[in-house]
Amino acid sequence: MTLTFVRRPPGLQFGGLDVRQLADRAGRTPFFAYDRSAIDIRVRELRNLLPAGMHLHYSIKANPMPAVIHHLAQRVDGFDVASAQEMALALDAGTAPDAIGFAGPGKSHDDLRRAVASGINVHVESETQLRLVTALGWELGVQPSVAIRVNPDFQVGHSGMRMGGGAAPFGVDVDQVPALLRELEAREVALAGFHVFWGSQCLHAATIIKAQRQSADLILRLASGVPRPLRFVNLGGGFGIPYFPGETPLDVKAVCEAMQDWLPPLCERLPGTTPILELGRYLVGEAGIYVCRVIDRKVSRGRTFVVTDGGLHHHLAASGNFGQVLRRNFPVVIGNRPDGVPRERCHVVGCLCTPLDRLADEVELPEAHIGDFVVIMQSGAYGRSASPVRFLSHPEPVEMLV
Template sequence: MKHPFRTQGGVLQIGGVDLRRLVARAGRTPFYVYDRSLIDARIRSLRETLPPDVELHYSIKANPMPAIVHHLASRLDGFDVASAGEMMLALDAGTSPERIGLAGPGKSHDELRRAVAAGVVIHVESATQLHLVTALGLELGIRPCVAIRVNPDFKIGKGGMRMGGGAAPFGVDASQVPALLRDLTRQEVAFAGFHVFWGSQCLHAPTIVQAHRQSAELVMRLADSLEAPPAFINLGGGFGIPYFAGENPLDLHAVGDAMCDWLPDLQRRLPGTRVVLELGRYLVGEAGVYVCRVVDRKVSRGETFLVTDGGLHHHLAASGNFGQVLRRNYPVLIANRLDDPAQERCHVVGCLCTPLDRIADGAHLPAASIGDLVVVLQSGAYGRSASPTDFLTHPPPVEMVV
């Protein structure tokens, strides 16, 4: 798989810095490092390709590193958060509360109380949440701002992870939204908009185009009963990045061209309504790598194992234990031997006492020695924060932005 990083003298560079210098800067392996220039390039590409009226939000769950959040705060139009902790990250980055949306099916009483007090937009996902938010607003003397997260009445087609379109814990079924809207008018809340999240990690542009069109049509139908157009509609995101052999990057131009076709009709029907895309891994996933070191090399019954000081406790997704049905390898490099031929088949494993701790199975790599650096590409999203870092009480990985 091609990667966006430069190389010099057979050594990978991240943000223009030699990986060996980054090891010294980190003080030890394993570590994550994120290239801010690649994040900025992805944002520029989105701004240049999508219609100018489309707003971009960052889904903090993809990578909540504070330095990443602060970097994006001045470059994007808002944040989508899924916990009080993520909400505080967005607020601490200087984002206005009305530009922060709190979603999630299981918001606690304490989280909702803090969200009402902060003034963020609460994406309610049930009548229970709406009534609790109303009660908290009365208690605090604040009129809460809410949106309705809609579980759409359509299913996505090819590719991606489905987050709606059938029985799901996420959102309010589209058929139940009209009743909730009537209930909402009797509550002491301010209604801001709709959030339709149909899926994620989709590389098939026609599927995204169809989902966007159907989401827009759904929202326009739901908005017919409103006295005024909603302030915004959040169409989710769904944009994926390639992880595995044979996967191709998303055709962003196809998505942008289609949006230019259907957006004018929505703007005529709902004048003044802002259209928001909520993106996570598409913004940061390809900008990060995970770096660990070979600490042992061994042969067992004819098969070579490279044992590293990393593993699934730092990078659960790369091990295949974060939702993969059939395990496949993330792209892996021997980062200080990039000019050497891939001459051996080996298994790259971590340091944990479980057979699940595999970074790569049957990978074709240059012959590696103890001390060499293993890099897992496509690691900028759902890496450290999505992993069981306390397992076996190894030190957590360092994180750096360059």
């Protein structure tokens, strides 16, 4: 069994509205729309598969729109943040400080001061961070709550982005953790847990299963040297979604069933410790679309270019990340054209004066005309907030939860 949202073909509704109604609600193009019902389905189906006792956190970096955060605050057990602004979003949504984890290799003095003052869990990633957190606790008259983010001593394949296993800015190397634990014991801070994040955007169930088992074993090794019970262990996430032709959805059922092998021993040896699964893109990525309007079409040397008012400044990932990666097309449709109309092979480009501003290359679509809507699917994560929205000073896109 796999969990994935149906790719909506042209003419179908999104969040109960068709693309013209969405555009009317947005007031203009381009815009991002996120479907709250699709998010709810994803969370509900995942919770039905997860073993009892496994907590679910949302990683705000995937999509920090405040309305999305407030919606998810009632549906997940906590948030993971990577900046003071993300921390403020989580707190403003009514989340308890002890259900928020703050990770990141480059936390500033101001970031850490606000985190310590608010009482959230600071995931320290170096000796420097631990010492600064300790000093801030003295200054503010509070005992900081910290977790140690661990750079694991294993690497995984089949992952879109590796976050540990070799030399990395993320976390504390496994062999350095015992010394950091000894220093932590001498300081007036409370050790809340461990955080192991091995990678992201993985569609290979066997890889995730292996990484989770190795993470659980690693946590048990490290916890054997801790004199007091841990409040939580964050096992990362890594669940991916399909973007490109040939990719198949992750078999989440297989991953969750395999948790029954390693989770009970972990909980037995660490009684009272809450295991956490941290997911971002998997919860919201397929629940979002990016919509831009066709403002021109032209033929150049036999090739058709559909020109839109959107582009890489709003959706960098769909454009190929400034040409740094192999260019592949996100799922794209003409939102107001049914399948029965004449089709054409074309390039869908944005409004920027750079040849890198391409939303789709050599894609077959219903023939698009000026005023039509180009819809980029799988756009609920790492869209607007991960794009250079000020590049060339065009207006920023609208965002809405429908």
